[in-house]
Amino acid sequence: MYSKPKKIGSIEIKNRFIRSATFEGMATEDGYVTDKHVTLYEKLAKGGAGLIITGYAYVQKSGQSFENQTGVSSDDFIPGLSKIAETVHENGENCKVALQIAHCGRQSRFLENTISPSAIEEKLTRKIPREMTREEIQGTIDAFAQAIRRAKEAGFDAVQLHGAHGYIITQFLSPYSNKRTDDYGGSLEKRTKFLEEIYLKSVDLVGKDFPIFIKMNGVDFIEGGTTIEESTEVAKRLEQIGYAAIEVSAGIWEVAKLRKKDLGWKPTFLPESRMFIGKMNEPAYNLPYAEAFKKVLDIPVILIGGINSITLVEQILSDESADFISLSRPLIREPDLPNRWMKGIGNDTVDCEYCNGCLSTTASGGLFCAKLQESNPYS
Ligand SMILES: Cc1cc2nc3c(=O)[nH]c(=O)nc-3n(C[C@H](O)[C@H](O)[C@H](O)COP(=O)(O)O)c2cc1C
Numbered sequence: 557m558y559s560k561p562k563k564i565g566s567i568e569i570k571n572r573f574i575r576s577a578t579f580e581g582m583a584t585e586d587g588y589v590t591d592k593h594v595t596l597y598e599k600l601a602k603g604g605a606g607l608i609i610t611g612y613a614y615v616q617k618s619g620q621s622f623e624n625q626t627g628v629s630s631d632d633f634i635p636g637l638s639k640i641a642e643t644v645h646e647n648g649e650n651c652k653v654a655l656q657i658a659h660c661g662r663q664s665r666f667l668e669n670t671i672s673p674s675a676i677e678e679k680l681t682r683k684i685p686r687e688m689t690r691e692e693i694q695g696t697i698d699a700f701a702q703a704i705r706r707a708k709e710a711g712f713d714a715v716q717l718h719g720a721h722g723y724i725i726t727q728f729l730s731p732y733s734n735k736r737t738d739d740y741g742g743s744l745e746k747r748t749k750f751l752e753e754i755y756l757k758s759v760d761l762v763g764k765d766f767p768i769f770i771k772m773n774g775v776d777f778i779e780g781g782t783t784i785e786e787s788t789e790v791a792k793r794l795e796q797i798g799y800a801a802i803e804v805s806a807g808i809w810e811v812a813k814l815r816k817k818d819l820g821w822k823p824t825f826l827p828e829s830r831m832f833i834g835k836m837n838e839p840a841y842n843l844p845y846a847e848a849f850k851k852v853l854d855i856p857v858i859l860i861g862g863i864n865s866i867t868l869v870e871q872i873l874s875d876e877s878a879d880f881i882s883l884s885r886p887l888i889r890e891p892d893l894p895n896r897w898m899k900g901i902g903n904d905t906v907d908c909e910y911c912n913g914c915l916s917t918t919a920s921g922g923l924f925c926a927k928l929q930e931s932n933p934y935s
Contacts, residue, residue, distance in 0.1 A: 557873040558866075558881070559898060561606070564856055565767030565800030567713050569606040569880070570650050572873060573894040576803070576860045576882040577656035577716060577771065579611035579622065581918030587614070587627025589636030592922060594643050600887065601648030604895030607880075608644055608651060611923075612658035612718045613637075615703040616696060619659025619724060622666050624921065628657055628703040634710045641711035654714040655707040656771070659696055661685065661724030662733065663809055672727050673750075674735040679810045693740055696724065697750065701757035704768060714767040714800070717754070721828045722808025725751060726773055729790060730808070732781035744786060748793050755797050767800035771860070774804050774845020777811045777819060777827065784845060788852050795855050803858035803882055804846040826915060829885065833862040833910045840868055846878045858882050865905045866897045888914045889925040 558572045582592040600608050613628040614620040620627075627633050637655065644653040662672035662685035670678070671692060672685035688696070700717065707715045719725035727733040728750040734741045740749055751770070758768055772790070776782045782790075791802055807827035816822045821837050824830060830837040839862045846859040859878035863869060869881050886893055886906035896902055913926025 558869055562856065562879055564607070564714065564769060566765045567652055567767055569652055571604070571606040571894065571898070572869075572880050573605045574803075574858055574880050574882040575600055575605045575608040575887050576884040577609040577611055577718065578884045578888065578923065579625065579918055580923045581622065581624045581921060582923065583624045583626040585624065587620075587625060587629070587633065589626060589633075589639055593626070593640055596923065597640050597643045597653070598647045599891040601644040601646075601651045601653075603887065603890075603892040604898060605648075605883075605887070606652065606894075607654060607714075608648070609654045609656050609716050610640060612656045613703070615657050615659050615699040618667070618671055619661065619696070619699075620666060621658070621660040621664050621723075622918070624918075628655065628706050629699065631706060634706050637706065637710035637712070641713075645711070652713040654716045654767075654769070655710070655712045656716045656718050657700065657703045657707070658718035659699070659724040661727045663722045663727075672724065672733060673741060674733060676733050676735065679813055687736075690738065690740075693750065697753045697757060700754040701761055704758040704766075705761040708762045708766050714769065716803070717751070717768070717770045719751065719770045719772040720803075720805040721773070722776070722810070725770075726776070726782075726808060729772070730776050730782045731786075732776060732778050732808075744789055745793070748790055751794060752797050755799065759798065764798065768798070769801040769803070770794060770799050771803040771805055773808070774806050774842060774848065777807045777814070781808070784848050787845070788848050791849050792852050795853055799855065801856040801858060801880075802849060802853065803860055804842055804849050804878075805860050806842055806845060824912060826912070828861070829912060829915070830862055831910050831912050833864045837862065837910075839864045840872065843872065843877060850877060850879075856880060860884065862910070864908070864910075867904050869897070885910060885912075885914060888923060889928065
């Protein structure tokens, strides 16, 4: 089942394994692609995933999340980005590559001054964003569309919008962070308008055949935030608008402040990357949300989060609970995991211990498994 090709929009993905977007921390100070990216994407392409999604690239300087994040906010970035696309195409037989694009909005530790649909304090950083003007919203919509055009020009096969985990798209979608009273806030239709306009503007630039898909939250895990009832309604609208697939995740950063007894699982520094799967937290922890999305959608549903064995992969696919399986941390430890599993080599389980040590490596110029410092597979 996992070796069976399936389409996302107009492109065929050779198997059901996707490398989920994973921030690299490898760009120059100005956001340009470096040789470190090339080495990383060469290993991943050789590892057998059918589709590789890059770490998030910022569409505007006002949306940069971290130092050494890749930029896609001007045409100057196109030559560097094209090296990533070329590397994947040259090293992975029929492997496809998507650029993930994002704007962090209110959720940035890096920026002094943040913007957001509404001026609601971000409880982790204690920063109060400035409410975006309508002109600024138009500027950000345009920046997303231009980023999609640049990705296509750089040779990417598709683009994924980062609409999960509390960044600006989540901020528009979520009633927790969007208190606007104009036509970008209020009803679910109005909160989805931002994504509708991004899609329509982008299609004018890249045509309907270039797949634009999205990662979004099944639930925000915050009181007053998006619920599964709402997110499935949003997903249906996105399908109608033309989005080609949906990767289902959950949580915003502020969840890290909540307690286990309120959530039923232990929140961590990045709530979307739950720790110690199988010991402290459940495997495939976003499965109920993906299943709810599958029930209402015809476009492919991608499941991410704590998928720790090939037996589980087979089960999810044969139950038709999701169409694709996405992996982030396990591929930091073992970039060749899809090939290893497909060839039946070694354990059924992943080697990754879900310790989240990889998160801090991105602050020191790389992305690698903290447990494998000496035998880093990307060096
Ligand atoms: C180091 C690191 C960087 C990440 N960067 C991104 C990112 O750029 N975009 C994104 O959508 N998710 C990002 N994530 C979240 C992962 O894509 C994924 O949703 C999460 O880790 C759960 O999947 P896993 O259990 O397979 O790791 C990151 C996670 C880690 C550990």
